[in-house]
Amino acid sequence: MFTPFALEEWQSRYEQEVEFNLADSGVHPVRLKELVDDPDKLERLLATPLHYPPVGGSDGLRRRIADLYPAAGAENVLVTVGASEANTLAIHALIEPGDHAVVLEPGYRQAWGTLRNLGARVDAFHLREENDWRPDMAELAKTIRPDTRLCCINNPNNPVGTIFDAAELQQVVEACRRVGAWLLVDEVYRGTERVRQDETETAWGSYERVLCTGSLSKAYGLPGLRVGWLVAPKELVETAWRHHEYFAISTGVLAMQIAELALAEPTRQRLIDRTRGYIRQGWQHLSEWADANRELVSVHPPDATALAFVRYRLDLPSEVVADRLRTEAGVLVGPGSTFGVEQHLRITHGFEPEYLDVALSRISDTLRGMQRA
Numbered sequence: 001m002f003t004p005f006a007l008e009e010w011q012s013r014y015e016q017e018v019e020f021n022l023a024d025s026g027v028h029p030v031r032l033k034e035l036v037d038d039p040d041k042l043e044r045l046l047a048t049p050l051h052y053p054p055v056g057g058s059d060g061l062r063r064r065i066a067d068l069y070p071a072a073g074a075e076n077v078l079v080t081v082g083a084s085e086a087n088t089l090a091i092h093a094l095i096e097p098g099d100h101a102v103v104l105e106p107g108y109r110q111a112w113g114t115l116r117n118l119g120a121r122v123d124a125f126h127l128r129e130e131n132d133w134r135p136d137m138a139e140l141a142k143t144i145r146p147d148t149r150l151c152c153i154n155n156p157n158n159p160v161g162t163i164f165d166a167a168e169l170q171q172v173v174e175a176c177r178r179v180g181a182w183l184l185v186d187e188v189y190r191g192t193e194r195v196r197q198d199e200t201e202t203a204w205g206s207y208e209r210v211l212c213t214g215s216l217s218k219a220y221g222l223p224g225l226r227v228g229w230l231v232a233p234k235e236l237v238e239t240a241w242r243h244h245e246y247f248a249i250s251t252g253v254l255a256m257q258i259a260e261l262a263l264a265e266p267t268r269q270r271l272i273d274r275t276r277g278y279i280r281q282g283w284q285h286l287s288e289w290a291d292a293n294r295e296l297v298s299v300h301p302p303d304a305t306a307l308a309f310v311r312y313r314l315d316l317p318s319e320v321v322a323d324r325l326r327t328e329a330g331v332l333v334g335p336g337s338t339f340g341v342e343q344h345l346r347i348t349h350g351f352e353p354e355y356l357d358v359a360l361s362r363i364s365d366t367l368r369g370m371q372r373a
C-alpha cells in the first residue's frame with residue numbers, strides 16, 4: 001500500500017493559500033539579484049543556452065560540492081533535484097523489497113516513507129524528548145541486525161534540531177560497521193547551526209559505506225533553485241546516476257549555474273551567515289514567545305535549524321490543532337503527527353520579525369481560545 005508523504009502533502013495543499021506560512025523549513029529566501037550582483041554575471045546567465053545540462057551536474061558544480069567534504073572528488077558527487085531526489089536515489093540504489101532498514105525518529109519522513117513504498121521492513125530508533133532529544137543508542141544497538149541493509153539518519157535533525165556529537169556519530173558508524181549496513185546521512189541542515197560557529201561535522205569519510213546528501217535549500221536560503229546532491233563512493237554514484245536518468249534526467253541548467261555562484265567563496269560564507277542571522281534572531285523571538293505563553297506551550301532549544309518543535313498543552317491531536325490554526329488564525333504549521341510524534345507542532349521561525357511576531361501571537365491567541373473552550 002502506498003504511503004503518502006504526509007508533511008509534504010499538508011504543505012502543498014495549504015501553503016499557497018495561508019496568510020502566514022510557518023510550515024516551511026528554511027529561512028526567508030534569497031533573491032536572485034543578491035547572487036547575480038554584477039553585469040558580467042548577469043550577461044553570462046542571460047547568454048546560457050537552455051539545452052540539457054550535464055546529467056550528473058556540471059564539472060564546476062560537482063567540484064565545488066566535493067570541496068565541502070574531506071577527501072571527496074567530483075566523481076563522488078551527483079547533482080540532483082534537491083536533497084529530496086538525492087535521498088530517493090540513494091534508497092533506490094540500495095534497497096530491494098524485503099530488505100531491513102533502520103531510520104531515526106522523529107524525522108523528516110522521506111526515508112521512512114520511501115523505504116516502506118519499496119517494500120522494505122523498517123524499524124526506528126529515537127531521539128528522546130525526556131533526554132533533551134538526544135539519540136537512544138541502546139535502542140539503535142537493539143534495532144540494527146545482521147541483515148540490516150541501510151540505516152538513515154538526519155543530522156542536524158528536522159524537526160528537533162539536534163546535532164549528533166562526535167561520539168554519538170561514531171557510535172552510529174560503529175553500529176553500521178558491525179553488521180555491514182550502509183549509512184545514509186541527510187545533512188541538508190549542515191550550516192544552520194544556532195549554538196556554534198563551526199559547521200556540523202559530516203559523516204563522509206567516517207566509514208566506507210557512508211552516503212551523504214545535502215542541498216542549497218536550507219543553509220543557503222535557496223530552496224527554489226532545486227539543487228541538491230548525493231556524495232557517495234564512486235560505484236554508488238554510478239548506480240544512483242542510473243536511477244537519476246529515470247527520475248529526473250537532471251536539474252535545470254540555470255539552477256546549476258546559479259548554484260556555482262552560491263557555492264563560490266566569499267558568497268557561500270555570506271549566505272551561511274545570513275541564514276544563521278535569521279535563525280538566531282528567529283529563535284530569540286520564538287523562545288520569548290514560548291516563555292510568555294508557558295501555560296500553552298513549551299520547547300527545547302534546538303542546536304541548529306530554523307525549526308522549533310513545540311509541545312502544546314491541549315488534549316487534542318496535532319492535526320486538529322494545526323487545522324484550527326490554519327483556518328482560524330491563518331497560520332500554517334507542521335502537525336507533529338507528520339513526524340510520528342503527537343502533542344507537538346513544528347513551527348519555523350527564520351523570518352523577518354514583523355512577520356513572525358504577528359503569526360506567533362495569532363497562534364497563542366487561538367490556542368488560548370481552544371484551551372478555554
Ligand SMILES: Cc1ncc(COP(=O)(O)O)c(C=O)c1O
Nearest residue numbers: 025082083084108158215217228
Ligand atoms: C531533512 C530534510 N531532507 C531533505 C529535504 C528536502 O530538501 P530539498 O529542498 O533540498 O529537496 C528537507 C526539506 O524540508 C528536509 O527537511
